[in-house]
Amino acid sequence: MSVKVITIDTNILQKNEISAAENRELFKKHKVLAVNLLSSPGSGKTSLLVQTCKSFSNKLNLSVSVGDLQTEVDARRIAETGVPVVQINTGTACHLDANMVQQSFSSLPLDGTDILFIENVGNLVCPATFDLGEHLRVVLLSVAEGEEKPLKYPPIFQGAHCVCINKVDLLPYVDFDMQQCRDNLKRICPQAVVFEFSCKTGEGLSQWHSWLQRQWSAAFKESC
Amino acid sequence: MSVKVITIDTNILQKNEISAAENRELFKKHKVLAVNLLSSPGSGKTSLLVQTCKSFSNKLNLSVSVGDLQTEVDARRIAETGVPVVQINTGTACHLDANMVQQSFSSLPLDGTDILFIENVGNLVCPATFDLGEHLRVVLLSVAEGEEKPLKYPPIFQGAHCVCINKVDLLPYVDFDMQQCRDNLKRICPQAVVFEFSCKTGEGLSQWHSWLQRQWSAAFKESC
Numbered sequence: 001m002s003v004k005v006i007t008i009d010t011n012i013l014q015k016n017e018i019s020a021a022e023n024r025e026l027f028k029k030h031k032v033l034a035v036n037l038l039s040s041p042g043s044g045k046t047s048l049l050v051q052t053c054k055s056f057s058n059k060l061n062l063s064v065s066v067g068d069l070q071t072e073v074d075a076r077r078i079a080e081t082g083v084p085v086v087q088i089n090t091g092t093a094c095h096l097d098a099n100m101v102q103q104s105f106s107s108l109p110l111d112g113t114d115i116l117f118i119e120n121v122g123n124l125v126c127p128a129t130f131d132l133g134e135h136l137r138v139v140l141l142s143v144a145e146g147e148e149k150p151l152k153y154p155p156i157f158q159g160a161h162c163v164c165i166n167k168v169d170l171l172p173y174v175d176f177d178m179q180q181c182r183d184n185l186k187r188i189c190p191q192a193v194v195f196e197f198s199c200k201t202g203e204g205l206s207q208w209h210s211w212l213q214r215q216w217s218a219a220f221k222e223s224c
Numbered sequence: 225m226s227v228k229v230i231t232i233d234t235n236i237l238q239k240n241e242i243s244a245a246e247n248r249e250l251f252k253k254h255k256v257l258a259v260n261l262l263s264s265p266g267s268g269k270t271s272l273l274v275q276t277c278k279s280f281s282n283k284l285n286l287s288v289s290v291g292d293l294q295t296e297v298d299a300r301r302i303a304e305t306g307v308p309v310v311q312i313n314t315g316t317a318c319h320l321d322a323n324m325v326q327q328s329f330s331s332l333p334l335d336g337t338d339i340l341f342i343e344n345v346g347n348l349v350c351p352a353t354f355d356l357g358e359h360l361r362v363v364l365l366s367v368a369e370g371e372e373k374p375l376k377y378p379p380i381f382q383g384a385h386c387v388c389i390n391k392v393d394l395l396p397y398v399d400f401d402m403q404q405c406r407d408n409l410k411r412i413c414p415q416a417v418v419f420e421f422s423c424k425t426g427e428g429l430s431q432w433h434s435w436l437q438r439q440w441s442a443a444f445k446e447s448c
Contacts (some may be wrong), residue, residue: 020438040265041348042369043376056365069349071375092379094318122377124265124341125293125318125347144368144391145266151295153265153346167368173397175424 006107019098023133026102030110032063033216034118036132038141040149041122044166047072047199048140049117050209053081055209060216065104067096067121074096074119084108095121095127115216122147128156136215139192141169144174147181150188157185160192166206171200175201237406240354243322250326251395254334258342258442260356262380263364264373265346268390269421272364272432273341277305279433283340284440289328291320291345298343315325319351320344323354339440350375352380361437363416366391368398371405374412384416390431393422394435 027034037045046066053062064085066074075087079131086104088096101118118134120127140161141149144167150157157163163185171178177194185194193211197204251258261269270290277286288309289297290298299311310328310405312320325342332340343359346350363384365373368391374381387409395402400418409418421428 040346041373042264042366066374071372073372073376092349092353094347100258100393121349122264123318123347125316125345126350129316142266142368144366144394145264148295148297149265151294152297154294164282170368170397171393179376 002088008194013129016098017219019102020131023098023102025112026105027116027133027135030113032110032113032183033136033211033219034132034133034134035136035138036118036127037122037138037140038120038124038160039143043122043140043142043145044199045140046077047124048164048166049206050081050117051199051202052117052209052212053078053083055083055205056115056212059213062104062110062117063108063110063114063163064112064117064119065096065108065153067100069093069121072146078082079160084113090121092097094121094123094125095130095205096132097130098132101132111126114220117214124153124156128159131167135219136161138164140164140166141181143170143176145179146175147177147184150181150184152193154188157192160189161204162193162195163189164212165196166199169201169205237353238323243302243326244355244357247322247326250329250334251294251340251357251359254337255444256334256341257360257443258356258358259283259339259360259362260342260344260351260364260434261364262344262348262351262357262384263346264348264366264369267346267364267366268423269343269346270301272388272390273302273307273343273422275426275429276341277302277307279429280339280436281306283437284383285336286339286341287332287334287337288341288343288416289325289332290343291324293317293345297445308337314345318345318347318349320356321354321355327357334363341434348380349379359443360385362386362388364382364388364390365392365400365405367400367440370399371401371408374404374405374408378412379417381413382400386417386435387413388417389418390423392420392427393425 078085302309
């Protein structure tokens, strides 16, 4: 039984790798920086995208693919900023895979996109395993969730290029030890850049925006 | 490819059903009410168990099996209440299955247990699919996560006997529409009892404790 499962898991991941490689080629061809945004449900992924879309409206062209089991709530919120957005409904699937993301490209203007955000299904476990062909993985963590989460859910943090600690406006009202969280992140994902901000108040977001702009410049500016 | 996956998924679930049925027999034999506690990471499952263990210390005998990818942080917090607890580390697995839970019984005093809590891995998607043989499914939702979560993650709510809305002490500081949340729950899981409380302040917990006591009484009191 266990052998069978391993075989199928490998097949699924091999198939995903093929689609992820195709996505990478498409991103390269269209000069798109692809960012995979991951977190628990309710950490603020959509709020971060709304803020980021507003901030970059006169600087870079953004597009968004957003995954949810059901509803178009998130896509509607993002669409209000004027940024092209596609909602991917996964039904019961707990993560986006590279093929789902690829299918969304037919509804997005990849040629006119500088940064593509892929908002994954809210889940701190399963999306870690699936390469979408992205350049960057950004993991969001809300201070309402607790500072021990990097220790309890290490795989998703270990693959992160950037960790964003959101909802810092709630710090006076929750038991969250920021220094301990940073120590945990240093232990689990020393490679990750860490930002602290509040998507609600806007506090700290400028550093995130600058970092993102630098990532895009480093990847494509010289070749444009 | 897809046929293979469906076959294996069915095998996994069939195997799980066998273990879940065995668990049900064990719970019946030992007169244990089993409660599967599910939520996103950081909604307050462990805090709820700590509060519940303290409250029931002179009334009913509790035991806890707690699932996490890694660490024993949660088990240690619960152990401080004096209640028998076993930590199940799932490695990279995104949910508990019935066999994992069954293996934890060898370290728990089932004969002296009235209510067994099974704290699932923090994940609002995958644990919904796996029957653990439990009598009750309790889904926890924090007000910091947002009132639309029942619409976006319906499977886990559809299977709930009870939904607990936690962290109501944060209501003044977050954009959470309680009435809309209750409307969403009524639409997705009309069968579920709904409680509002704060594990931090203790507000509202007495109703949860009374309900739990009634569930145990209805299941086993007459036969004791």
